[in-house]
Amino acid sequence: MLIAMAGLPGAGKSAVADAVGRALDATVLSVDPVEAAMWRAGVGRDQPTGIAAYVVVEAVARHQLALGRTVVVDAVNAVDEARGQWRDLARITGVPLHFVEVVCSDAALHRERLEGRRRDIEGFAEPTWESVEQVRREYAPWVDAPLRVDSVLLLDEVVATVLGHVRPGGRTPVVR
Numbered sequence: 001m002l003i004a005m006a007g008l009p010g011a012g013k014s015a016v017a018d019a020v021g022r023a024l025d026a027t028v029l030s031v032d033p034v035e036a037a038m039w040r041a042g043v044g045r046d047q048p049t050g051i052a053a054y055v056v057v058e059a060v061a062r063h064q065l066a067l068g069r070t071v072v073v074d075a076v077n078a079v080d081e082a083r084g085q086w087r088d089l090a091r092i093t094g095v096p097l098h099f100v101e102v103v104c105s106d107a108a109l110h111r112e113r114l115e116g117r118r119r120d121i122e123g124f125a126e127p128t129w130e131s132v133e134q135v136r137r138e139y140a141p142w143v144d145a146p147l148r149v150d151s152v153l154l155l156d157e158v159v160a161t162v163l164g165h166v167r168p169g170g171r172t173p174v175v176r
Contacts, residue, residue, distance in 0.1 A: 002096070003072045003166060004097065005072065007077075010127070011103055012102045012104060016100070020072055024070050027061075027072070028071075029064075031050075031057050031075040035053035054075065054082060065089070083099065083143070096166075101142075102151055102158075114126070149161050
């Protein structure tokens with residue numbers, strides 16, 4: 001199966017993606033380190049490296065899915081074009097697709113987490129709160145309904161909700 005994470009920077013997507021990946025023994029592919037690697041390789045920051053990183057992650061995900069692996073994609077997926085990329089990949093590879101949108105309903109906590117995190121992605125500066133607010137303004141409404149989880153809950157609770165949703169026969173618990 002393909003699990004595509006979505007949500008604002010700093011909302012908790014990576015923590016959820018990594019924990020779900022561990023629980024499912026899945027391949028976790030994150031867009032930000034790929035983009036940073038492009039910059040370190042000499043691709044200019046003036047180039048469309050964000051889009052290119054999504055395309056690279058899609059290519060690696062396609063290969064992993066062909067090998068029978070479950071893939072978790074860790075990306076903002078703020079616009080329908082990005083989400084459509086995962087819809088198309090799932091259709092082409094014949095695997096189920098689950099969108100998981102991670103939100104943080106407590107704006108102060110979200111900002112605190114964002115400003116306090118250090119992911120140690122070489123060459124990748126952490127986003128500012130102002131840039132997160134810009135992404136929020138540009139965040140497209142959903143065409144399909146993702147599973148929406150709130151990262152103010154304990155990580156274990158959020159992961160249990162995601163696993164209940166994506167596992168065969170699982171049901172989606174109500175999440176605040």
